[in-house]
Amino acid sequence: MDLLSDQLWAVGRVESPLTDRDAAPRQGDEGAPQAGIVFHPEMRDAMADLRVGDKIMVLTWLHQGRRDVLSVHPRDDVSRPRQGVFSTRSADRPNPIGMHAVTIIDIAGDVITVRDLEAIDGTPVIDVKPLLGAVHER
């Protein structure tokens, strides 16, 4: 495969009571706790317009993911047939990017607190984007 010449930056890190990948919920809406996103101080201008109540997509780098895995049993259930990882949300995949739809419930300095984030403590955050509403609201 082609290696991209550009490299990813960690724009922040997840701060969470979850420390064990195997014990974490599979998705944010399956019992994940509230968690902090601690932005790098250089990101202050990029995060300046985030507001409490905003629904955002947080992209993370699932640093414990196995990058050589191309198919998995969905939800680690061996009674289910293996599926190609592009049809699953497995953390094991060629580029282990996590995608988390969350709501901001607090902002204090460089830290935002969100609900329902299943990423474990220390997970690098690589991007934050607004969830889009209707075309006329953009």
Next chain:
Amino acid sequence: MDLLSDQLWAVGRVESPLTDRDAAPRQGDEGAPQAGIVFHPEMRDAMADLRVGDKIMVLTWLHQGRRDVLSVHPRDDVSRPRQGVFSTRSADRPNPIGMHAVTIIDIAGDVITVRDLEAIDGTPVIDVKPLLGAVHER
């Protein structure tokens, strides 16, 4: 900022009639054409369970994005105040990752065809994920 030690792979490339970033629609549902995603042959097992009709999220690396930009006028409209890029979908951002919700309309070998993809020709694809339904359907 922290550079992540892992590097991104291009798992595929966009094949599109769009060649000029400035002429491309801002979002897929604002008049984007249908486009192909040509997967790397090594990704065959990862894409094996994609099906026509699937709604997927395609993540791209917007290789023409400016990574030193932290705030922008939304939609390049200078009458609108600058906003931090984490509150916008600007392609200029520290990690220029594009997020595109599309529907698969054809699959032929290593190529899937999707509707409404605003990324330009040649854009590297870094991940594909299913859009999730209700918890009980996973």
